[in-house]
Amino acid sequence: MEIQQSQKKENIPLAQNEKSPPLxxxxxxxxxFRQYEKGLRESNLRVIRNFDLSINQGEIVAVVGASGSxxxxxxxxxxxxxxxxxxxxxNILFQGKILTKENQIRLRGKDIVLIPQSTNALDPLMKxxxxxxxxxxxxxxxxxxxxxxxxxxxxxxxxxxxxFELSGGMIRRVLVSTAMVSDAKLVIADEPTPGLDEQARDxxxxxxxxxxxxxxxxxxxxxxxxxxxxxxxKVAVFYAGETVEIANTEDFxxxxxxLRHPYTKALWNALPQNDFIPLKGIQPLPGESVxxxxxxxxxxxxxxxxxxxxxxxxxxxxxxxxxxxx
Amino acid sequence: xxxxxxxxxKVKKWNLRQRTLAVTILSFTLLAGMIGSxxxxxxxxxxxxxxxxxxxxxxxxPFGTDWLGRDMLTRTLKGLTLSFSVGLLAxxxxxFIALILSLLCSxxxxxxxxxxxxxxxxxxxxxxxxxxxxxxxxxxGFKGVVIGLxxxxxxxxxxxxxxxxxxxxxTDYVAVSKAFGKSRMWIARHHLLPHLVPQLIxxxxxxxxxxxxxxxxxxxxxxxxxxxxxxxxIILSESMRYLATGMWWLAFFPGLALLVMVSIFDLLGRSIRxxxxxxxxxxx
Amino acid sequence: MLEAREVSYRYRNxxxxxxxxxxxxxxxxxxxxxxxxGAGKTTLATILAGLKQPKQGFIQIDGHSYPMxxxxxxxxxxxxxxxxxxxxxxxxxxxxxxxxxxxDLLAMLGINKTWLNRYPSELSGGxxxxxxxxxxxxxxxxxxxxxxxxxxxxxxxxAQIWHTVLELVQQRNIGILxxxxxxxxxxxxxxxxxxxxxxxxx
Numbered sequence: 001m002e003i004q005q006s007q008k009k010e011n012i013p014l015a016q017n018e019k020s021p022p023l024x025x026x027x028x029x030x031x032x033f034r035q036y037e038k039g040l041r042e043s044n045l046r047v048i049r050n051f052d053l054s055i056n057q058g059e060i061v062a063v064v065g066a067s068g069s070x071x072x073x074x075x076x077x078x079x080x081x082x083x084x085x086x087x088x089x090x091n092i093l094f095q096g097k098i099l100t101k102e103n104q105i106r107l108r109g110k111d112i113v114l115i116p117q118s119t120n121a122l123d124p125l126m127k128x129x130x131x132x133x134x135x136x137x138x139x140x141x142x143x144x145x146x147x148x149x150x151x152x153x154x155x156x157x158x159x160x161x162x163x164f165e166l167s168g169g170m171i172r173r174v175l176v177s178t179a180m181v182s183d184a185k186l187v188i189a190d191e192p193t194p195g196l197d198e199q200a201r202d203x204x205x206x207x208x209x210x211x212x213x214x215x216x217x218x219x220x221x222x223x224x225x226x227x228x229x230x231x232x233x234k235v236a237v238f239y240a241g242e243t244v245e246i247a248n249t250e251d252f253x254x255x256x257x258x259l260r261h262p263y264t265k266a267l268w269n270a271l272p273q274n275d276f277i278p279l280k281g282i283q284p285l286p287g288e289s290v291x292x293x294x295x296x297x298x299x300x301x302x303x304x305x306x307x308x309x310x311x312x313x314x315x316x317x318x319x320x321x322x323x324x325x326x
Numbered sequence: 327x328x329x330x331x332x333x334x335x336k337v338k339k340w341n342l343r344q345r346t347l348a349v350t351i352l353s354f355t356l357l358a359g360m361i362g363s364x365x366x367x368x369x370x371x372x373x374x375x376x377x378x379x380x381x382x383x384x385x386x387x388p389f390g391t392d393w394l395g396r397d398m399l400t401r402t403l404k405g406l407t408l409s410f411s412v413g414l415l416a417x418x419x420x421x422f423i424a425l426i427l428s429l430l431c432s433x434x435x436x437x438x439x440x441x442x443x444x445x446x447x448x449x450x451x452x453x454x455x456x457x458x459x460x461x462x463x464x465x466x467g468f469k470g471v472v473i474g475l476x477x478x479x480x481x482x483x484x485x486x487x488x489x490x491x492x493x494x495x496x497t498d499y500v501a502v503s504k505a506f507g508k509s510r511m512w513i514a515r516h517h518l519l520p521h522l523v524p525q526l527i528x529x530x531x532x533x534x535x536x537x538x539x540x541x542x543x544x545x546x547x548x549x550x551x552x553x554x555x556x557x558x559x560i561i562l563s564e565s566m567r568y569l570a571t572g573m574w575w576l577a578f579f580p581g582l583a584l585l586v587m588v589s590i591f592d593l594l595g596r597s598i599r600x601x602x603x604x605x606x607x608x609x610x
Numbered sequence: 611m612l613e614a615r616e617v618s619y620r621y622r623n624x625x626x627x628x629x630x631x632x633x634x635x636x637x638x639x640x641x642x643x644x645x646x647x648g649a650g651k652t653t654l655a656t657i658l659a660g661l662k663q664p665k666q667g668f669i670q671i672d673g674h675s676y677p678m679x680x681x682x683x684x685x686x687x688x689x690x691x692x693x694x695x696x697x698x699x700x701x702x703x704x705x706x707x708x709x710x711x712x713x714d715l716l717a718m719l720g721i722n723k724t725w726l727n728r729y730p731s732e733l734s735g736g737x738x739x740x741x742x743x744x745x746x747x748x749x750x751x752x753x754x755x756x757x758x759x760x761x762x763x764x765x766x767x768x769a770q771i772w773h774t775v776l777e778l779v780q781q782r783n784i785g786i787l788x789x790x791x792x793x794x795x796x797x798x799x800x801x802x803x804x805x806x807x808x809x810x811x812x
Binding site: 064065066067068069167168169194196197198199200201223225266267268270271272273276277278279280281282283285286 | 644645646647648720722732733734735736737761762763764765766767768769770772773791792793794795797798799
Binding site: 502504517 | 656659660661679680681682685686688693694695696698699707708709745748
């Protein structure tokens, strides 16, 4: 019964908000780079094959994937800041409307903002207070900025400093405050945690949680599944350019019995706090042609059917999975 | 939809790299044609013919003739060939100087300071002044001009290469290379040089137009090549006397030819950069 | 034994970053090190690997003092493999820079022979890190400093790489200093774990 219900609304993986359409939705997104091989031949390198995702208001969805899965290009694709030799297909919906090139330009920095991975993202020649104020829409720019700085634990005099005078952790807080003061409805955080010590990492995660409680939708791109599980409502597992599973945070427990896709299970069991079991093999490299399921070559439960056809993302047990045998 | 459904796409028209390559080949052929014809023209064509002096452009003399009845087209082509050889010699030496000096910068801070000081010194004085001084001191003529040009055109390329070298020297992979026990020479040869080659080639080609224009300029001013050689600068300065009497073709065509050659070099340099610099190449 | 004695370091015109650091790593031992960001762990790693000279104090391997000539017996594996390979080289040249290819080692690390003809930009971080590890684990390597070696990698690749490294520690009696923020990882792979703050007294 349950399965039938969610099948009707294929694009909404969770049953929670079945009434209103999700704030942000991605369907069958593919991304290809035009490349020159040796000499004059052009070839196409497919980096993202099948990315599906939906995020509701106030929800944090983590996109978890290994390096080389193409996840770092997701943010660029959504914001429309890809280099010129990139081609996309599939569709992205924001507030129920298709996100066109023009809309991307209009919305980015306003309704959709990015918390970048790099701490070099601030303007080096502008005081950080000014940079945050420039995002505020209403008249009380300074007041708003001061309040936010207090909220994230930055001293008052920080606003008069230049980025080079701040530590990495402080810059991260400034970047988060930029997202907080904006009227953004969707915040994309691209790998905000790696290389931080435990305290700084917890802080970064808590800021994102704060953003969500303010009603913003958060897309949290990371390879760190532990960080993802601490705050996310849903976890989209990304493998070799495809969403292989959309799981609920509670599903990650025990030996991963509630997880749907064998890759997600392997990922869970490879954590040092779990069994630290290394799954053999490697993820297909971008551009490597794979017929059928991208995970088949490493999958412990793969059968002939897996190598023949690409499985479709289907709802299962309050989540989604792209596997024949789940 | 973002973008159109453009996969798989069939490229009917030429892709960018093919177009760039076509431009490169075309400009190269044009240059070769100019210089080749200049070399092939024998001295008999350069003769004086008082029966046909002061002729405006016509089919027999596309660029007209001068006050001695010499054909301006042949003189222009000869002049361009001369300019080219001056430019070639000067740019080669300049590029070489730039490479050596930039590698010296990587040795230690003191040498770097010395080289930087020289760059600043040369860049702070107007080009043409040092050029005249050096070429005068070197005895003038063809040799003087080449030495003058070679010794004045390295600073901006050196500055470019130095920045690159210093950046490379501080990369982690060079540090790791040292930990593998590799010598300084090995690192310069294998790590630094491959990164500098594209800059060198492009820098070399883009030095050409500079050198050629400066050669023409000092020759025009009377400090360069001696007045019996058909250099573009000489042609231009001689024609100044006749311009007032309405013989516009004496200056117009040689000047235009010089401009065309310089622009072709510029185009060639840019196209080659697009071809060998992967960043520009993939993007555009 | 790799031994750092009274090692101090500071960047020009900055306060001391490391002061009186004392550390010993025995062959075949895996030592974990954790601490706050920016505390100087990476600086210590580069000093131990001979890439920086300490301002005070000294480092010895089996009684031989730094600096060392030739292939350094203490090799460092960095957090970001992209930065320690020359982007213009093919992987084969990158590997052979450190010495001849060791097919057994490549197989253990799961390096596919077809990758040898690729450029670094054509491989992902996980694959590149395997190469960096293969390169650092030459026959002359006695100690390995793993500075956040697997921080940027997914859990499966992390487990794969650490399993291989631990196997090699057994085989070749290599000593390892593992620097990480991930306490569960350190607990899993290390024989003993040190808090960076207790190492020195700034």
